[in-house]
Amino acid sequence: MHHVVLERWSRGTSLLHRRDARVKILSLLIFLIAVATTHRDFELPGLLYFAVLVGGMIAARLPVIGMLRRAAIVLPFSLTLAAITWISGEPRRAAMVVEKSFLSASAALLLVATTPLPQLLRGLEMLGTPRFLLMVAQFVYRYLFVIAEQAHRMRLAALCRGGRFRPKGGFRSAAGTLGVLFARSYERADRIHRSMISRGFEGHFNLLSRPSLVWADAGFLFLTAALVAVIRV
């Protein structure tokens, strides 16, 4: 699964991995704003933004091709949008849509691949993201494995009883599977809640530690902002 690989990548020890999550989130934000607001002559800035990202991937000792391949997951969506723009007579703009979405996805991926999820969530929380949203993200990430395993077991059981997953009638069986998965997930949510209450949970998550910023973090943020600003101008 994709997130298993990302999880492994995020546990690295490079200079980029060691930066505070808040600084990396802010750097991403600056990068995204710069990319989104660069309008005219995107060819050269686009290439330079790309070079910055690839430089970041190399500095983080991440496999560049693997990263770019994963970022390409965004292309089917942006290509659809680009096709519409192209048809309406704006081929340059269409190309820009694809380039910008790919750059943005690569940048977001670089953040996720260099920051373990607990640190990322903590960083987002310290930057003011509503706790409820982060709790949902944390639970989804944690139980994705469990639910995926459950779905896999259900598929095997269906195959053992002569079930076939084919396009014709596939929607029907998928809908049935989803329904059962939903019911089981609901029951599991109830059990998780019980176990949380048993350990004194009263609706509020307490933080174990608050990471502190070091000079290298400030330097990293300044460097990213300066680099992006130069390309943007």
Next chain:
Amino acid sequence: MSPVIIARNLHYKYEDGTVALAGVDFDLFPGETVAVFGGNGSGKTTFVLHLNGLLDGQGTIEVCGLPVKSETLKQVRQKIGIVFQDPDDQLFMPSVLEDVAFGPLNLGTPPDQAVERARIALDQVGMLEHQHKAPYHLSAGEKKRVAIAGVLAMDPEVLVLDEPTTFLDPPGQRSLTVLLRGLPQSKLIVTHDVEFARSLSKRAVFFEKGRIAGDGPTDRIIEQFRWIGL
């Protein structure tokens, strides 16, 4: 010595009208380990869920001298630690250490002390070296140990384990037996595993139709209710 759990005339009916408990009387004494047997749907788990106020039926329960009611739930839940059947239901934090520290933090323990307590509990169950791992990277036996550590970190006087051997292979069961034998708390172990129960408890109770139909030495209860496979 006064019992650490006193349940009297406990009744509970589910919303669909199913009677789950029909007058349960039970005592657990300090340092004692009691196995809880009974068929599926006999009321064992419903009884366990009453012990820390997760379900609220008729009758009275006292845990370590505290009556179980809404005003005392926080103290009761510190005194009695429940380890649920599926450790995946219990381990939801991103890392093992954070999960084990979850309980102490909820009790108001300062973060540095919560970490200390979590590390001691992990050491107790032999999982300290895995403290920075994500729970889903652990084996079933390791998850079970971490789930027990999560409860031990709250420093409970009573441990309740619901089907602790589920998902465990024989070596995992053996190491769990050794671990539980070494823990000083009073224990209530809900199980279908006769050999596991025999190796840990001298006393057993047998649930049937929401009542305790038998209470006595483990071997006698197994014999009396023919609670053995094959």
